[in-house]
Amino acid sequence: MKLRRQLLLVSLVALALPWAGCQYLRQVDQALAEGQLQALDATASAVAARLASAPQLIAPDPERHGRPPGAQLYLNPLPQAPLLDGYGDDWRPLELPARELLDQRGEALAQVTLGQVAGRVYLLLTVADSTPAYQDPRTGLLAGGDAIELHTADRHYTLPVASQGAAQAHWYNLHRGTHERELRLRGRWTSSARGYQLELSLPYPLTGGSLAVTVADRASSDGAKPLRSASTLPADGLPGKLVQPLPQLQAELDHFARPQLRLAVVDSEGFVLASSGQVERAEEDLQRPSWLRNWIYRRLLARESLPEMPAAQLPATLTQNRTSAEQWFRGPLEGRIGAVSVPVITRADDIIERPLLGRVVALQSAEALQSLTESAAHQLWLISCAAAGAALLLLLGYASWLSWRIRRLHRAARNAVDASGKLRGNFPRSRFGDELGALNRAFAGLLAELDQYHHYLRTLASKLSHELRTPLAVVRSSLDNLSVSDLDTDSRRYAERALDGSARLSGILNSLSAASNLEASIQQAETEMFDLADLLDVLVQSYGDAQRGHRFALDKPAGELPCRGAPELLAQLLDKLVDNACSFAPQDSEIKLSVAREKDAYRIEVENDGPLLPEGYSHKLFDSLVSVRDDGGRAGHLGLGLHIARLIADFHRGHLTAANRQDGAGVIFTLQLPYRAAVGPL
Template sequence: MNKLATNRRLNLSLRTKLLLVSFTLLVIPWIGYQYVIEMGTFLRQGQEESLSTTVRAVSNLINEHPEAFQRQADVITTAKSAKHIYVRPLNSEIVLDGYPRDWEPYLRRFKKFGKNNIIENPGLGQYQRNDFSFVHAMGTWKGDLYAIFKVTDNKVIYRSSKSWRLGRSDHLQIAIQSPDGKFRRYILATAAPGWVNAHIMPDDIDNQIPGKPEIRIEGKWQETSGGGYIIEIRIPLNMIGNKIAFAIADVDNRRTRILKTVIGTAGTRHIDELGTLMVPSPELEKLLQGLGKENDLKTWVIDKNRRVIALAGNLNPKSIESKTFLSGFIRTLIFNPPSKGYQDKYSAASVLYGIEITSALNGIPKSTWRKTRDNRAQILSVAHPVRYNGKIIGAVIMQKTKTTILSLQNEAIINLFSVSFLVLVIATSGMLIFATRLSSRVRRLRDDAEQAIGVDGRVQGTITGSLAGDEIGDLNRSFSDMLERLGHYNRYLESMASKLSHELRTPIAVVKSSLDNLDRQNLQKDAQPYTDRAREGIDRLNNILTRMSEATRLEQSLQNIEQELFPMEKVVAGCVEGYKLAYPDNRFTLEIDDYDYSMFGVPDLLAQMFDKLISNAIDFCANETVITIHLSKIEQDVTISILNQGSELPKEIQNNLFDSMVSARTQPADEVHLGLGLYIVRLIVDFHRGLVRAENTQEPAGVKFTITLPQRFDTKRSGVFAIPKPE
């Protein structure tokens, strides 16, 4: 059994093997994952086809209502569109208080104006970015246009209450084209933070004397703690035509009050310098109204100069919430949720650029995938041309993020992993429980089999037959039947020696008496050798029967023998003295260490054990050598060693030297040896709950037998005795 275990390359238990088999279930989520990835590719292709179909339908719808498109396109000039502004509607009314909190939902609309937007610079000093700039945003609510200006200014100069000139202080310039096509200029300046109204300015640019106040334009001026101020204004849309421009003028010298720098969205000195303004068209909004309700979809309508004239929808994908704790845990552990707070360069654009837009304006529909500015999302953009009378007058662009696909894909993968994890846990747990029960049954069967067979090969017990109907139950019943039959045969063999001895004693006695009678007769001399040989054979046969029954009688006597407390050193010394008389041709040396060797046991049995060991040592010792007997003690164990110099033990019998019918003799001897001597030694040592071993020695070369006996163990009581102190 040990050899087989040693020769195994990989010693795995049944539970480990079944556990490894359960891991093959991991191929299921892997296949599912590959399927979901492939499904994501199909969803992406399907999204492109679906969006292309939708944008084509919207383009055809606008083709059927060209008046709505043309009305918006006609209100702006064909000039360069760099200063075109598309004003997006607000979600709620802005409170004019000079604070930016109402504008926080519209942070993407803010644009910064600085060095590249200077429209006037009298040359009184080099422009410093940190000294003067502003950010600006606009929006419409119902019939009004709202605008905010967050100005960075290292020196804020307010209007002097003693002067009528509004241009000799920091101020806001507003230039518009009225609905009737006239050019109008307004200035907002104040002597202190608070409410402020615009004043209409004369047509003469150099005339800074204001006209009457324009009470329809309202504003609020507030200083900021970091240096600068905020202006919020409200202008009725019915005052504005198709063009508008804003500019912030900076004055830094309180004494001279000379204008230093003017930064604006466009020029404010002439109507041709104004930027074009586009507000949402009711007609186009009505056409795009259904598209604006769809989540994560944005639709743009541009003219042939790329300027935005209509807009609907937004790119805010709906997040998919985790339904269970496990799916939420896997989502957090493995996946990053699709980004919602990405930065898109087109979020507040009034003029659009892109290869798909260029292609659509050239008459070829095109779709592209692009990443956002911060690389946190992918956006599908599909553009389709808008035609009127065979000419391309603009394009429709629809955009949709990949976030929805990623959310669905991630959710599918998460659900797949969740279900696979639960299935794997359940299957692994089931297999582990099954393997544990299976292993315990196999180990129990192994333990029962090992306990049923003693180390000497005798059947010591039985195995109770299992009622289980599986293979292990069948194996258990087979073992039970086999042990029962083996027990019968074992008992037969055990009793065979005594039966054979009993049966042969009578014929041997008859033959021996017959030989005795023949000896009394006057036999011829040539017949005497035959009777002598017959008598020797009878004696040899009788000796064999005696030795065969010796071990059996010893085993039977061990069951009822009484123990006693005795000095082990006296037993050993007495035996050695007897050996010196019995074997005068051999030399013996006894070494006894100075210890207390009192112990419980049977002295006669131990003396018989010594007889067998000394007899074995005499048979194998070399001539003119000494047999050494050494008595010592290790903790609570008595140790006896017998060393004889001579031939070594063969390796093939070292592991079973103390078994029955095993002998190391290879040469025929005058005396019969059945290999029972050392077997009797083991029986006596086992009775005293000790250990016996034999080993070859190198210096001197020979064999050493070592017996270790517990000093306090009582085999009859199967417990521990306390050795009484000598009086």
């Protein structure tokens, strides 16, 4: 992985700043939420204390507290009178809680909902009965099949079930001893796939403040005993009280009203006796232009999953037992609603077990606190993103600068040595005082020392040849004088052998001196424009005359091949390559020379049959004093020919390589010789 990518990954640590900020804001939000619940609890406790001091406000009917639980029915305030058509379409939008009626096996047999408008009581009864037994007039029975019974304070009404049509209510008149129809009770039946439904209306004074509902399910219309029944009538046979909101309690509760605060007073069974204020403002929140941003912030800052606030009723968990309770609920747009419930217990000292009169439930939206937290979160995100972006740009810029310095050092180290192994001497030195600058200077110092050592090796040949000439001349003159003396056969043989060795040593010194002089003379050579094709024609003819033991072939394109360079040096380069090919090629084999045009250079090749190059010698062949000839050095080959050829190629800005042929039958030398870039002074 590159350095810039590594630093880019390291810069991602800056993203921990928003995360840490979110954790801090969550702690702050939790502290503010706890404070809000404490304030809400104080408000609910104040209302509960006021109601405990005036129990007549919450319990104006003392007899009601003596009735068994589940006997009472609640009258929901209705905005308008529903249409009595039996379908109940006007009730569904209100989403009023229904009272379930359970049969003897604990299964739900029916649901009943009651409401009140302008002194009239409205009832919606839905019965789940897959096999209803409707009233059969032929039996002469008042309720031979399924029936609904209404128990008021002083009357018992029976309503035989019909599949469709108006409902008829009958009651037994003790004075006359007959069943009479109650015309003030109006309703209508409808049937459904699950059973039947009754929508009914009666004046409130007709109930006497009490009402009980009984559902009787029979298998047939013969008046037999009901198979199932469900009722709100207690065991003592007295109907429960009708519970409805209390105006005086509502007026008292309005004194504690505040914006975004809902206060509700419920009785011991959870029926709402008074309610003031509103909590939810979903439509206003949706109209805000920043609702989506607030929703996202609330999701990010949410501590835990909260239960959803019921839409049309108070939470059931807050209207149970005799202890205070508090809980958070989820409102619209991931908002939070705090709920606190405080019991109202009478303060009468002469009562041993103080009864639970009801509960005060306080609901308040955390919109203000959440808006404050979201505003802080918004500022935090902006600042954190700006800081993370600045850190990212800074680290990216620093990584780019550092990567540029490393790439510059890499290029300098890669180009410090040319193809011939010479140091170019232009290695840059860094002025920075950091570790990378110290590394750069260490490389520069190391290359300077290597350059001095390389210069010593380059001049070693000329120094040796100069220093050895005088002692060699003394040895040779002594051997010459010794050879003209009278010597026996063995001594003369040893003298001649020493004379041959001195001659070979003199040749070696001459070759070293010539190589050193040639390297210096190459740099002083003059260039000119010439025809490369004509030069190759002349050279191939000369090679054919000089090397009778080999055949030479030339492959070149038609026409002239203009080139700028030193023709005598190029001829010397080709002489070295051809001489090397003749040394290894078998007798009477063909040595092929070819030239071809490429994009910006000529490709000149010399290939011959013979042994392949040893592994790893394709680059070493062109170094000084390197030879792969297996003659024990008797031929005096010092490995300078190909070295000189490479020096000439470098002078022409060319590239000389050696490789084995693809067919594995020989070796091929390739010279890439520029002709466009070479036009002009080299």
